[in-house]
Amino acid sequence: MSPVLLLLLWELGSRTGVIPPRILAAPSTVLVTLWEMTVSGELPRNLVVSLARASAGLAIGLIVGTTLALVSGLSRIGETAVDPLMQIKRTIPSLALTPLFIVWFGIGETPKITLIAVGTTFPIYLNLFSGVRGVDARLIEAARSFGLKGLDLIVHVILPGALPSFLVGLRYAMGVALLVLVVAEQINAQAGLGYLINNARDFMRTDVIVVCLIVYAALGLTADQIVRTLETRALAWRPSFIKS
Numbered sequence: 001m002s003p004v005l006l007l008l009l010w011e012l013g014s015r016t017g018v019i020p021p022r023i024l025a026a027p028s029t030v031l032v033t034l035w036e037m038t039v040s041g042e043l044p045r046n047l048v049v050s051l052a053r054a055s056a057g058l059a060i061g062l063i064v065g066t067t068l069a070l071v072s073g074l075s076r077i078g079e080t081a082v083d084p085l086m087q088i089k090r091t092i093p094s095l096a097l098t099p100l101f102i103v104w105f106g107i108g109e110t111p112k113i114t115l116i117a118v119g120t121t122f123p124i125y126l127n128l129f130s131g132v133r134g135v136d137a138r139l140i141e142a143a144r145s146f147g148l149k150g151l152d153l154i155v156h157v158i159l160p161g162a163l164p165s166f167l168v169g170l171r172y173a174m175g176v177a178l179l180v181l182v183v184a185e186q187i188n189a190q191a192g193l194g195y196l197i198n199n200a201r202d203f204m205r206t207d208v209i210v211v212c213l214i215v216y217a218a219l220g221l222t223a224d225q226i227v228r229t230l231e232t233r234a235l236a237w238r239p240s241f242i243k244s
Contacts, residue, residue, distance in 0.1 A: 025207035033207040050181060050192040057116020058177045065124025073132030086125055094119035095183050112184035119180040120173040131165025132158060167231050174223040178216060
């Protein structure tokens with residue numbers, strides 16, 4: 001009941017003038033604005049642009065993070081070459097690279113997508129690397145006793161054993177993609193949710209800002225639910241996923 005009570009107090013405060021519209025629009029006003037922006041097509045058009053940016057950055061981060069994790073996790077030489085560099089990157093906040101990326105790539109789409117890619121690479125790398133190295137040694141020895149080795153051992157034992165950790169990393173990376181998207185779209189965006197927020201800020205349209213924040217939250221919940229569903233299907237063989 002607490003969220004409902006909060007909304008009622010928010011609406012009451014807005015209607016009585018305790019909360020001025022320039023500070024925060026009333027929930028009823030936000031709903032009307034959401035409907036108008038959806039019907040006019042303004043919100044869907046900009047949402048598609050934001051989703052394209054987030055998806056492109058996440059795809060790049062997924063490919064790079066997975067590749068580096070496998071190189072580092074499956075080989076001591078790979079670990080020596082890759083892991084120290086990734087640990088150095090971990091100490092540098094991705095958003096702190098924004099000015100440098102603007103200098104390198106300008107203010108177009110490239111720095112936005114690159115920021116998202118950099119931000120999502122490490123969660124994938126760290127969790128998959130940990131999953132590969134955390135596979136039970138007894139399973140590996142048992143597989144070897146049945147004649148599995150090399151690529152067959154990796155495909156049939158190590159990768160399935162590391163899959164739960166990979167999905168945790170993917171879940172975290174999707175959240176990071178949306179978080180970085182919010183900041184990336186402040187870089188001279190001509191379309192997208194960040195573009196709508198910037199325009200709304202200039203005209204003090206708090207209702208539009210709240211609408212965009214609601215959409216960001218809905219995207220986060222949807223992304224999380226997608227990974228949860230994927231976990232349920234991909235890890236059905238695990239005892240914890242077997243229904244009683």
